[in-house]
Amino acid sequence: MFFSLKWKAIVLVLVILVTLTGFLVFLNSYQLQNLARQQQQQSFEKINKEINGLLIQSYHYNLQMMDVIPLLRTESYTTENYMAVMLEENWPILQLNWNIENAALYNSEGKLIWHTHEPPQEQSQESSQEQPAPSIAISLGPDWHIDCDTSCLQVISSPILDREGDTYHLILDILMADMLIDFSRIANTNFGIITPGQSIGKEYAGHIERWNYDIKQITNPDLSLKIINDLQTQYKLEDALNKNLQLQYEEKTYDVSLTTLEKSNNGNFFIIIKDSSNSAELMNAARGFQVVVALSGITLSCVLILTFLWQPIQRLHRQAELLPKLTTGDFSEALEQLKKNRSKHWLKDEIDTLNSTEEEVCLQLTAMQEEISEQTNHLHSMAMYDSLTDLANRRSFMQYINDAFNRPNLPDNPFSLLFIDLDNFKRINDSMGHNAGDELLKIVAKRLRACVRNTDVIARLGGDEFCIILNDSHSKDGPKIVAEHILQSLRDPIKLGKAEPIISASIGLVTAPADGGTSEELLQNADLAMYRAKALGRNKYQEFDHHMTARAIENMALENDLRKAINEQEFELYYQPQIDFSQNCIVGFEALIRWRHPSKGLLFPDTFIGLLEETGLIVPLGHWIIDNACQTLRQWLDTGVKPVRLAINLSPRQLHNEELSDQISRSLHLHNLPANLLELEITESMLMQDIQFTHKQLRNLQQLGITIAIDDFGTGHSSLSYLKELPLDILKIDRSFIRDIIEDNNDQQIVNAIIAMAHQLNLKVVAEGIETIAHQSMLIQQGCDYGQGYLYSRPVPADNALELIKFDADKAMDSMALN
Template sequence: MNLPKEWIEQPQHILIVDDEPLMRSSLRQLLEGAGRVVSECASGGEAIGILKSGEIDLVLLDINLPDISGLEVVEWIKMGKIPTSVIMVSANDCIDSAIRAMRGGAVEFVRKPTELEDIPYKVDNALHRRHLERSHFMIAARLEQSERLHRFLVEKAPDLIYTLDPNGCFTFTNERFQSLLGYSRDELKGRSYTSIVHEEDAHLATFAFVERRRDHRATTNLEIRLKCKVDPQRHLERQHVVAILSAIGIYETREKKRDLQSITYAGTYGVARDITERKIAEETISFQALHDQLTLLPNRTLFKDRLELAMAQARRSGKMAAVMFFDLDRFKRVNDTHGHAEGDELLKKVAQRLQRCLRATDTLARQGGDEFTLLLPDLVHPQDAAVIAEKIMEELKVPFPVAGQDFCAMASIGIAVFPGDGESADQLLKHADIAMYEVKGNGKNGYTFFTSDMNACYQERIGLENELRQAIRNSEFELHYQPQISVSGSRVVGLEALLRWRHPVHGLLNPTSFIDMAEESGFISEITDWVLAEVCSQLDRWRGTGLGDIRVSVNVSPKEFNQNNVVDRFSSHVARHNLPADVLEVEITENLPVDDVSGIIDKMRMLREKGIRISIDDFGTRYSSLNYLRRFPINTIKIDRSFVHDISEDKTSSPIIHAIIGIARGFGLNLVAEGVETSYQMRTLYQLGCDEMQGYFFSKPLPAAEIEKFLRESISRSSAGAVEGGLPYQNQRRCA
């Protein structure tokens, strides 16, 4: 008989149990062959022992054994569910013995010696059946395991998996329905799919949930909202989830007469994935792109879009639309006195107040800083805008709480009306801005409509811009330097370069009077390049006269970091004079507005790699400080003068200063205190762990010639090692 190849390749274990040695030897000779292992024993007890200790595929068993009967061994095999086959080989002719053996589980009964020639054939058959039984068992086990795995994957899947009958009722739902939506399997079985679909999406679900197609036209990634079960015990935070649904039809094939087949629609199989968090993230990103992050009002982009829409509607309807440019007067005083955090809170409260004055169709937006714009569409008369402006002025009369005190806010409002004051959104905004500056020039706290006469003031501003352009060409700028002192070393370790404009009419101007205009008009990069060139040239001259290693810090406009060439521009000035890069330090304000955070960080990191130092000015005045230190490659932080000013003998030192000094130590940063004006402030800061300081106590900002004299005197004092009051620095004011 030809046995299966895979069966032959696996050894077959045969056990011969007979008390006659000659019979055992004869049977062995008959059965031995390739792929078989033949064992033998002479008693039933030995056979049971072998069957207990190892796997035997086939037992050739005699009935009459010296200890126990072969029939008892068969019964033991049956009772113990031993996985083996038995062929009885016996000289007993009793039919009862054969019947009892077959009932006990024997597969064959062979009489000896007459039927011994049939044994090889019957053994082959028995082993083949044994192999088939084993294969069937293994296939069944694999199928069961596969089914368990499939059931586990379906039940534990993160997606909603379901089947519907042809009527759209649930026949199966996995466990995710309960964990996500709150519905158990028993609750949904037999219910229509419409019971879990959001009412507003019912039209989308009509064909998607009960999809009949199963080709490329079948529903794929359809966005749909599913209702959560209302269950007080679950305390669900949301009433629905957003899911993307894919579904296909299920069909059954049935045999009909004459080899024909019938294909019948049996229902729908679908999978839905929860994308609620992704939708929230997308909506958040979309909201942030079009709204101010502080007040949550529309930003310039969204405001301009709505303004253009209002203008288009006004053209069709023949009505008007007005734009208000709103600026909060005296807001800078809040920032300077109480800090930017209180200023931010004030802006949010102002935004809330302004919204109370508006109609549902009006749009309030924040332009930036303390500037807001208002869009008033669908006006019949220009004076309708004046009504809103008066409501705003009246609303602002109620004081705002700022740092535990009442702050009376005032506003300057400029109004431009479409179509008379401009044909484009940009023109309307510009004219409203001009009108707002007209109010400011006339004492603030009021409103006015734009007129053509106001262009004269605008032209004056343009004239000042031209003067600034001329100042760049005529080199009307100059630098003053304020020393930064190491108290412990009794020496100057750095200078802060401060820009001045020697105006031919108005005299010496500090940057606050023209830097904003330079930024707005686009001159700031030219001014920065002039400052850097002058600083590096001066450093080169000082180093040539033996004034030693002095670093100079330069205040840089935030707009510089929007320039792609900022790194090359800054480093080129240092390289041109062959200076060590670390003698130049770039100061940024802590409220540096960064639209492209990663890009700004990359540029700063490249500056650091070239050796140029980075410092944060006015540190501690905004909530973003720690975020700056964590993300930006900083060398130095400067304690803001407002915190230093609070240090006096009748007050305890500010815990903020303690915190800033601790932060500097923790991050391994250099620390400089600004605005030191008294000996007590110097001593207190030094005792707290701040060694480097600047301020009028040491020296006011001085021109280059005078600061050079100061540097030489500082070197002399350091060499002499002068000490006063236990501190290494000689307490000597230089506020002349």
Template structure:
């Protein structure tokens, strides 16, 4: 805007100067023309007087101009430059006059003086020529006072006009500034502020609806779009930040955030010489809930468990989900480690209370492991590993309990990890073998069927029994491929015996609950039978009583599918579960196996004997075959025979044997039958 004002001022000044110069030039030209005419008249009228040296006549001619107020003085000089006559206007000051004969120029006519500078010293001259002969010169000095006053008045008016024009230009500039410059400056200030503060919520005020207003609208719309994008980006970053540090399902801190908080707690505890407890909580049999009720119910249950855990701990404590059904709890600033056990008791008690999930009552328990800083470890990794180790020992001790970490646990855990690693390679290396334990008819002591039992002859550790590796296989999920291997290996052995011409008997295989509940279990069994060419009537599936009592409807569906194929179904370890007669009759099963724990004490303990008798009686009433397992004495056999038990299995007849020894036993059994028939 300053540039506009300066430009306007320069233009006005130049315009005014041009008008003044034009006015002065016009004034000079007018004076010159008028006085030159007057000089010409004087010269013509006084030429005769000069020739005859008649000064009186020349003076009279010269005095005739006294009526002209524009003439201040006039003189007639001879051709030699001598004064002939002169005229002075009244009031003229001779000392201030600048007119003399000696100054007559050589030109015929003209003017001289600084009229451009408004000087009073202006002179007009005109030669007097007669018949081509120069006889004298008329010199006139005009009276400039009036004209100077007019010029001064014109200058004053021009100055006033110039000032007025400048003021008008100034006020118009200010108005234009308010209309153009101020909005643009505000816009620039807003842009600068947005750039410095990164605050995209700022806006520039719109003061007009012209092009500037449109520009401001465009700028504000751009800021709105940038603000929306910035907000979306911030929300996306917050979401990523939350995903990086919080569990998406439960909203609890995840492993990364938990480890960060644990690291800070350890640093503070080390400086303040305080203790920190790390608790590892794992839900018991959570896979069963996922398998029976679905993952949606499992997820809802996890959310409820997370909510309960948060109500138990202090504000300064941290509850995190490490993954799956595993939770960790950080208890900083502990004065007494025993307080961690109180928290663990509350947690286990709270978790074990009934849950309402989609209108269904769900019960679940948890096992917890606790480790203390700095007693058990001083790093995040060590404490988490120790708490996990203690938790697994709690599970092995019956579940729904908590266990403090001890150094001895590390040795057991290392052995467990070593066994787990070896277990993963056992299938690949084909290290498993099947042993077969025959079942006999109690009446004639002849073989009726057999049970396939898995063994693991480890190349370095020797024979590893199933009770050591089967629970670990179930925890790791390896039970599924191992279970499929058992079924396939048993069928291949049946096929081999069939090819060799040996007598064929049904072979029973144990199927875990986890394997049985898989959706494709029936299809897998069918594929193995078709692959090996074994009749379904030669395969028997053994399930534990506890396995069939969960999600009964689904179990019945699968059992019917297997039964329709001709596969024999038996319930193993019967009597250890909680099935009732009304439930049992719904299952399409063929046999019941009395658990060995009842058989072992049946001859010495009245309660066990009563249970055995009741099971046999119930099986008879349902039309089921009854098999007693773990028979080792003749007294046990006599009791079973007296109660009408059809079959037995145990060391009294034979221990589990490898295939080659069992083949010999089959030959011996066949020879015995032949001799008996003869």
């Protein structure tokens, strides 16, 4: 749970001040209470002393009065019993003026010679026993004590002398009630005397039942008795003795003290009750004043402390509010706020250090954020754009296609996709190097940009594959026009160093959503259309139709059948003879593959060779072709026919297989064939792929004694340099030049040039596609060495080929016999 620092500081300050003030108030109150108790105790001690002093003063006063008694006048003056007569005559005056309750006079022998109607307290028991002339022990000096038998009296005894000098002993009982009333009025205090109880229960109103004491004297009995009753219910007698106690009665406060009565018989006590309401109110007022002063001090202290701490706390609070912005990356705003939060005083503190540190951190984070942003943009560019051409890459392009498919108005606003693949791009990389290839891709990218609008999207999917999305393809011919424009633009020579190669492309066209409902389906169909364009001769575009999908499915099924055919050896070799024009005889055969499909019958190579090459199945099949051809040739030789050369076509994958030489060597050794009877045919395009490796591979084959021939010469990118440098033996002219050689003068000149060039390079020449005697005559006239075509024989199985060899041998024998 979050709790702000400023409130923590305020609460902490308040707690400290309240605790400290509360302690001081408690201490002060405790001191006031102790002082009040001390003052009350001193007050009661003073009152107690005053009472005792009053008693002693009364005692001395009465002693003086007792000395005056013998001087009182009497009318019946007789010597005998003079003192008794004088007291009897003056008794009413003495009783009235001196507040004497009883009196008794004893002679020097201690015999009672006079008393009032009740004898004094000391003699009450004796007088109650009907004994004549009681006597007492005469004391040597005056004395006094308090007697509370029936009522509380101050009993004073003292010897006196009459006029004749005779000694008497006088005892006076002085009532204390009036004395207490007067003192209560002077001291504004209620007084009372309690004695051990004789009454039982409620028979006597002044009986203290719990303590079992009686109240003999009390001032203001209506109030005092109630207070005493409350006191005895709250305290035990021993707990109340000689202590100052405080009671609440009728919303007033009373201080009560119970003290031992001096010179009292039977354990009598003084009880003092004083109204201390004013003192309590003053005490409460003092406490209230302390609380007010404390609260005022707390408030003033809080104001002062907060006044001093408020700005630092606010600065810390603002810094705390700024810290979350650092997590959100809003460093610039945080930096501005930190600048505003700088201290305006010259006394720096930790907050200034923290503020400056945060500013430095914000500056560093801002720099890091900018660097991260740049790196992010760079990574985004790397992730979404091709680093070589700055075109969108496959990932970005697929995302764009997905976004295009999510358009709400897609059916009314279709878009077209052009899948572009450069023709024979690998030849550029192999012949001129990868740097030249990269430069060519950059130039192609620029030309593609020039062929489309800014609203269209161009991407490089990888290698030499490009894709273009044409938005708003309402015109049916629009994508075709763009495709034609692209093909025309690519036909212009591209300057790469000293060379200026001409590049072409095959383009597949699709339109969404008609040609595909998803990005994967659309791209797949565009790829099918592009491959169809390549199959139709390259350097053209092809629109997608759904039959292509069917053909793709057929190709997949055909691929499965091919794998099965290789395992079950469903392939056969057919052989077409090659004729030596100079000797008019068969000098060799070209082995041609056929597939005897279980359901489709005999299939020619053009239906499956491309798929074999694409899937890589051509490598195991090529090894089978070489081994099977070698085995057939061995069988022919074993029949005793003349040796003939056997030509086998190599695929690009076979040529670039590093184990090719070893495989051929093993087959020749296995079937005990001389290497010069084996001829390997390769195409021009194969020569241009990795020239260095191709040169090494052909050199190794030629060292084995194998003949190397260039097949379909003139249809590819013919180059005199590789004819001169590569280890070659035979050059085969493509049938396309032979077909129209009779009617087309250009074909005649081309064939004548090829033959002359080959002979200059010490190469033999084989002409393919000879179908008429006129073709043969023209080629013999131009100096061609060998011929191959339907004029001599179509490709035939091995047994039929053997018959041709035998037939040719028989014909030669007949010719020799005629000669």
